[in-house]
Amino acid sequence: MVRHVVRHTLVIPPELAGRRLDQALASLLPEHSRSRIKGWIEAECVRVDGAAARPRQRLAGGERVEVDAAVEAEEAPAPEPMPLRIVHEEAHLIVLDKPAGLVVHPxxxxxxxxxxxxxxxxxxALAVLPRAGLVHRLDKDTSGLLLVARTPEAHTRLVRAMQARAIARTYLAVVNGVVTAGGTVDAPVGRHPVDRKRMAVVPAGRPAVTHYRVRRRFRAHTLLEVRLETGRTHQIRVHMAHLRHPVTGDPVYGGRPRLPRDPLPALAERVRAMRRQALHAARLAFAHPLTGTPLAFASPLPADLAALLEALEEDLAAHG
Known part of the structure; x- marks a missing residue:
């Protein structure tokens, strides 16, 4: 089996002083499992200040740790040339604008x-990184911005920034019903107890927090700006459905199409034609993983969402 070896060079921060080596590395390399890290230590692929490490070795802080992380090349999916909408590309990262309908992970x-x-x-070269460097994901039918790391160091730092909620992700969503005010949904998300293909708000789920504010109200819909504090599977879609304001067009959580009384024909057509959730990852802001420079990117609304909002505006104007 062919392996690629990726070297991570780390300095143990003061806040991890007193921790065991395997615990500290699990915190500093969150993209790798603790069992994998333990295996690297036992295989003498980890050195602390130049000396072979022990799994339960206690750290004082400030040590220089080198990790030769073995990655199985055959685990990587096959490359397939396809057009990519690249918003920003440099040595350490890529920002992409994903169209609706494109699956992220095999x-x-x-x-x-x-x-x-x-x-x-x-x-x-992305084959040596977990999930080809993707730092987060979007559902197949959600459009918008995605962040990809290109080096092991950038990937580790961006994953840690995501876990520390230091990467701001802002979405635009058209939801059913008229939302009276913005707010926060703080409700755990996990597998639906009956339908295992769906997610739901369940007491035993993982913590999930979604902030939202009203951008525009229509007669039977609302345009929301949504900010994620956590990143659970289907989080926005599940939380909006939990509020009884599901995302318009959502085939899983949205229910029947919603229309106001006596809608303009163009609006009725647009709502019925919306066969995917009206959800778009519109903005992404974070610090550069190596330099710390603030970076921010925006994605314009895709054609189907722009057309839906235009029809909602025309219907609102026609009914005064």
């Missing part, structure tokens, strides 16, 4: 034709 039902396949064709 899975049993989608082994090929995914964003990961396209990324590996664009930059084969």
């Amino acid at each position: 899975a049993a039902g989608n082994p090929r034709g995914t964003l990961v396949n396209a990324l590996l064709a664009h930059d084969p």
Whole structure:
């Protein structure tokens, strides 16, 4: 089995003083499991200040740790050349604008034709990074911005920034019903107790926090600006449905299409034609993982969402 070895060079921060080496590395390399890290230590692939490490070794803080992380090359999906909407590209990261309909990660039902396949064709070196460097994900039918790391150091730092909620992700969503005011949903999200293909607000779920504010009210819909504090599967869609304001067009959580009384024909047509959730990852802001420079990117509304909002505006104007 062919392996790539990626070297991580870390300095133990003061806040991890007194921790065991395996615990500290699990915190500093969150993209790797603790069992994998332990395996690297036992295989003498980890050195502390130049000396071979022990799994339960206690740290004082300030040590220089080198980790030769072995990654199985055959685990990487096959590269497939596909067009990519690249918003920003440099040595350490890429920012992409994903169209609706594109699956991000290969899975049993989608082994090929995914964003990961396209990324590996664009930059084969991404094969040594977890999930081809993707720092977060979007559902297949959610459009908008995605962040990709290109180096092990950038990936580790961006994953840590995501976990520390230091990467700001802002979405635009058209939801059913008239939302009276903005607010926050703080409700755990986990697998639906009956339908395991869906997510739901459940007491045993993982903590999930979504902030939202009203951008524009229509007769039977609302345009929301949504900011994620956590990143659970289907989080915005589940939380909006929990508020009884599901995302318009959502085939899983949205229910029947919502229309105001006596809608303009153009609005009725647009709402019925919206076969995917009206959700777009519009803005992304974070500090550069190596230099700390603030970076911010924006994505314009895709054509289907722009057309839906235009029809909502025309219907609102026509009914005074």
